[in-house]
Structure formats: C-alpha cells, structure tokens
Amino acid sequence: MxxxxxxxxxxxxxxxxxxxxxxxxxxxxxxxxxxxxxxxxxxxxxxxxxxQISSLGTNLITVSLTKTATIDDGDLKELKSKPGIKAISPQVSSSNVNIKAGSKTSTTSIEASNESYAEVKSYTVSSGRFITSRDVKNRYNVLVIGTETANNIFGTTNVVGETMYVSGIQFKVVGVLKSAGTSTTGSSDDKIILPLSTAQRLLKSSSIKTYYIEAKSQAEVDTAMSYIKMFLNKKYGLNNLAISTTTDTYYRVLSQTSLLTTAxxxxxxxxxxxxxxxxxxxxxxxxxxxxxxxxxxxxxxxxxxxxxxxxxxxxxxxxxxxxxxxxxxxxxxxxxxxxxxxxxxxxxxxxxxxxxxxxxxxxxxxxxxxxxxxxxxxxxxxxxxxxxxxxxxxxx
Incomplete structure (x- = not known):
C-alpha cells in the first residue's frame, strides 16, 4: 500500500x-x-x-566596598591621576523615599553623586541641567528628577524650577532626566538625583560603598582596574596579608564586560x-x-x-x-x-x-x-x- x-x-x-x-x-x-x-x-x-548594561558604556567600572574604608577627596584625586582612569563618581543611594509636591505624594529612589555622574553613567537631561560641583560643594537642596517621578507628583515633565519635598525637606528641581524606559529590573525613570553632600546630610550617613569609575577607553579598562585594585589593597592593608586572603571580603571591582558575562x-x-x-x-x-x-x-x-x-x-x-x-x-x-x-x-x-x-x-x-x-x-x-x-x- x-x-x-x-x-x-x-x-x-x-x-x-x-x-x-x-x-x-x-x-x-x-x-x-x-x-x-x-x-x-x-x-x-x-x-x-x-x-541596559551596554547602554552604560563598555568602559564603566563598578567598585563595591564590602567593608567600609575611609576614602576622601584627596584619595579620589590621587586615584583619578592614575593611567587609564578618566572620571570617578562616588554614589549613595536609598529606596522608598517619601516625596511630595502640592497635595500629591509618592515614593521613589534616590541616587546621589557628583558632577561627573552624568558622564560616567551616560545620563542626559531633556530639560534644565545636571548636578554641578557647586551644588556638591555648597550642599544645595537641588535635584534632577526622572520623567515617571515627575508625572507621578506634578502630572507633567515640565517641572524645572518647581519645588518639591523629599523626606519633608524642600528641594528645587533643576533638571529632568531623559526617559530611559522600563526593564526587567523596574522603571529607570522613577528616581531623583541629588548632590552627594546633600544626600549624605539628608540620609544622615557619610558612608560610601559604591564608586563608578570611567576608563579613558575600552582598551584601557584592564589597566584602570589594575590601578584601582592596587589602590584598594593599599587602603585596606591587604599587601601585607597572606596570599590566600580573598579581596572579595573587602571589595569587588567589576567591568561592564564581566557584569554582562555574569548576567x-x-x-x-x-x-x-x-x-x-x-x-x-x-x-x-x-x-x-x-x-x-x-x-x-x-x-x-x-x-x-x-x-x-x-x-x-x-x-x-x-x-x-x-x-x-x-x-x-x-x-x-x-x-x-x-x-x-x-x-x-x-x-x-x-x-x-x-x-x-x-x-x-x-x-x-x-x-x-x-x-x-x-x-x-x-x-x-x-x-x-x-x-x-x-x-x-x-x-x-
């Protein structure tokens, strides 16, 4: 058949x-x-x-301190002078911070850093300006706001010059971030960015455990990471410890490539x-x-x-x-x-x-x-x- x-x-x-x-x-x-x-x-x-990781640039290095270390402006200036390092931005962050404008209230997350943060993290503003060194130096109560946060409490993104309250303290909006959209980790537009010194006073904490460092180019990332590790080893006194001691106990230094591979x-x-x-x-x-x-x-x-x-x-x-x-x-x-x-x-x-x-x-x-x-x-x-x-x- x-x-x-x-x-x-x-x-x-x-x-x-x-x-x-x-x-x-x-x-x-x-x-x-x-x-x-x-x-x-x-x-x-x-x-x-x-x-999302690639959008931050292939020359971004993230330093996470597991144990707190005293790193002052002089240390950062010294580290920035090392080969391969272009810019350094310390970061302080907090989630679920209460914010208010008029009769509307909401919660959002805070990111706080210095004037280099926009360049290091590839942030751009759609209107207004970003945080400046003057804002950080004088602890001005100014902030840059995400589009989703602006819509939540103002009902519009045209908010440059408006005032709002963060944890009961009045701030002036000086810039609005360009929308970055939503990802699996949540919305990238629901945040506010403050000067580092202002946020430390607001959050009552001077501890900094995260640093974002921009290498001069992708080719110089490994060079920059080597100098960062030498700097941290010296800061923690690890050069005198046994070879078996793991640096992960004290700090972690990751490039975008390693983050991308892990993710x-x-x-x-x-x-x-x-x-x-x-x-x-x-x-x-x-x-x-x-x-x-x-x-x-x-x-x-x-x-x-x-x-x-x-x-x-x-x-x-x-x-x-x-x-x-x-x-x-x-x-x-x-x-x-x-x-x-x-x-x-x-x-x-x-x-x-x-x-x-x-x-x-x-x-x-x-x-x-x-x-x-x-x-x-x-x-x-x-x-x-x-x-x-x-x-x-x-x-x-």
Missing amino acids: RISQLFKIALYSVWSNKIRSFLTMLGIIIGISSVIILVGMGKGAEKEISD TSTTKSMSNMLSGVAAISLLVGGIGIMNIMLVSVIERTKEIGTRKAIGAKRRTILTQFLIEAAIVSGLGGLLGVLIGYLGAYVGKTFFATSIVISGNIVVAAFAFSVVVGLVFGIYPADKASKLNPIDALRYE
Missing part, C-alpha cells in the same frame, strides 16, 4: 475522532506553547539586561530551567498519545485483522499507526506554535513583558513534538502490527 493511502487512512481516523484527537494533542499544545513563551521570556530578559550566564541558566520545565509537558503529551493509540488499537482490532487477512503486511500496519501518531503530535505542535506566538504578542502588548522568540527554538520545539509522537507511538503501532489475523477477527 502506498504511503499516500496510509496518510489518507490515518487522517480519516484522526478526523473521525476529533474531540479525542484534540484532547490527545492538548499536552503537546501546552508543552510547545510553554517552551516558546518561557524561553522567549528568558531571551527577552537576557536582551534587556544586555542592552548573560544567569539568564541563560534561567532560560534552560524554564525550557526544561516546559519540556515535561511534552513528555506528558507523549504519554497521552501512547495511551490513546493503545485504545485505538483495541477499538480497531477487527479492522486490523481484516486488513491482514486480505494481505496487508506487518510493515504496512506499523507505518499506518506511526503516521497517525505523527499527525496527532504534528498538528498539536503547529497549534502550540500558533498559541505560543499569540501568547508572546499578548505578553508584549498588554503586560509590557519583553519576549524574544527565536526561530531556532520554534523549529526545535516543533521537531521535538513530532519525535515525541513517533517515540510514544512505536509501542502501540508495534502491538497493532503483531496482531494475529484470526484472533483479531474473533475479537468482540
């Missing part, structure tokens, strides 16, 4: 039991759509984090974990196909016996049932792909979720669904092909 005839018989069998066939496909549909959406979310998170590795692990969870649905769907195909063999025992009695070979019966299993899993895979794309569209449009669908993942998921159908269809097909025609014709 020709393959085309076997396809027609298999399609007729699937179509004549539409509800059962659809329920059999359901596991495959859920598995495929889950793989596409979850892996897409992982890829989207990876892209967002990568773009990418983390998101890839998350994507693999999500795809593994989704793949379980495909296996469950495959078990469902095997179960229904076994039921189909029992229901069609007489049909199989009749066909074998008139000359149908074992190979023909085996092929027919394998084709049926492949059709069920293949149709389920196609529906799963469609639902996966639909789910991604809904997530991006209505929930502002970044989902990046990879064509390779879609093809691989669909191929896997067909393979699952064939693998779990082998046993029922083999059982059908081995039926004795006489016993099959006697079956009631």
Whole structure:
C-alpha cells in the first residue's frame, strides 16, 4: 500500500475522532506553547539586561566596598591621576523615599553623586541641567528628577524650577532626566538625583560603598582596574596579608564586560530551567498519545485483522499507526506554535513583558513534538502490527 493511502487512512481516523484527537494533542499544545513563551521570556530578559548594561558604556567600572574604608577627596584625586582612569563618581543611594509636591505624594529612589555622574553613567537631561560641583560643594537642596517621578507628583515633565519635598525637606528641581524606559529590573525613570553632600546630610550617613569609575577607553579598562585594585589593597592593608586572603571580603571591582558575562550566564541558566520545565509537558503529551493509540488499537482490532487477512503486511500496519501518531503530535505542535506566538504578542502588548522568540527554538520545539509522537507511538503501532489475523477477527 502506498504511503499516500496510509496518510489518507490515518487522517480519516484522526478526523473521525476529533474531540479525542484534540484532547490527545492538548499536552503537546501546552508543552510547545510553554517552551516558546518561557524561553522567549528568558531571551527577552537576557536582551534587556544586555542592552541596559551596554547602554552604560563598555568602559564603566563598578567598585563595591564590602567593608567600609575611609576614602576622601584627596584619595579620589590621587586615584583619578592614575593611567587609564578618566572620571570617578562616588554614589549613595536609598529606596522608598517619601516625596511630595502640592497635595500629591509618592515614593521613589534616590541616587546621589557628583558632577561627573552624568558622564560616567551616560545620563542626559531633556530639560534644565545636571548636578554641578557647586551644588556638591555648597550642599544645595537641588535635584534632577526622572520623567515617571515627575508625572507621578506634578502630572507633567515640565517641572524645572518647581519645588518639591523629599523626606519633608524642600528641594528645587533643576533638571529632568531623559526617559530611559522600563526593564526587567523596574522603571529607570522613577528616581531623583541629588548632590552627594546633600544626600549624605539628608540620609544622615557619610558612608560610601559604591564608586563608578570611567576608563579613558575600552582598551584601557584592564589597566584602570589594575590601578584601582592596587589602590584598594593599599587602603585596606591587604599587601601585607597572606596570599590566600580573598579581596572579595573587602571589595569587588567589576567591568561592564564581566557584569554582562555574569548576567548573560544567569539568564541563560534561567532560560534552560524554564525550557526544561516546559519540556515535561511534552513528555506528558507523549504519554497521552501512547495511551490513546493503545485504545485505538483495541477499538480497531477487527479492522486490523481484516486488513491482514486480505494481505496487508506487518510493515504496512506499523507505518499506518506511526503516521497517525505523527499527525496527532504534528498538528498539536503547529497549534502550540500558533498559541505560543499569540501568547508572546499578548505578553508584549498588554503586560509590557519583553519576549524574544527565536526561530531556532520554534523549529526545535516543533521537531521535538513530532519525535515525541513517533517515540510514544512505536509501542502501540508495534502491538497493532503483531496482531494475529484470526484472533483479531474473533475479537468482540
């Protein structure tokens, strides 16, 4: 019997039991759509984090102090004179700070630094100006505001010259940041930026544990990091300690490249974990196909016996049932792909979720669904092909 005839018989069998066939496909549909959406979310998170880190520039170095050290302006001036270092911005930050303008109140986060902060962190203002050295030196109560924060308490971004209260203290808005959008880590526009000295007085803390350092170029990042580490080792007295002492106990120095590598590795692990969870649905769907195909063999025992009695070979019966299993899993895979794309569209449009669908993942998921159908269809097909025609014709 020709393959085309076997396809027609298999399609007729699937179509004549539409509800059962659809329920059999359901596991495959859920598995495929889950793989596409979850892996897409992982890829989207990876892209967002990568773009966000890259947007800060490839020559940015982040220094995080695990143990507090006394680093004054003289130390920073000395460090800035080292080869490869262009600018240094100490940073103090705080989250969930109460702010008020008129009758409207809200909470936001504070970032505080010096006049180099805009250059180091690649911040730009859409109106007004940024923090200046004069603001820092004189502890002026001025701030630069994010667009989302401005809309929350003023209802507009045209707020340069307006006054607002931060933790009950009056400040003047001197600039509005250019919108940076929203990422997986939250909104980049919900913040205020204060002069470092003003924030230290406001927060009643002079401790600085984060420094952002801009290297003169990407090629000089490693040179700058070497001098930063030598400076910190001297500051903490680590040069005299045992070689086994880990500097992570005292400080960490990370470049954008290392941050990007770490973030990418983390998101890839998350994507693999999500795809593994989704793949379980495909296996469950495959078990469902095997179960229904076994039921189909029992229901069609007489049909199989009749066909074998008139000359149908074992190979023909085996092929027919394998084709049926492949059709069920293949149709389920196609529906799963469609639902996966639909789910991604809904997530991006209505929930502002970044989902990046990879064509390779879609093809691989669909191929896997067909393979699952064939693998779990082998046993029922083999059982059908081995039926004795006489016993099959006697079956009631």
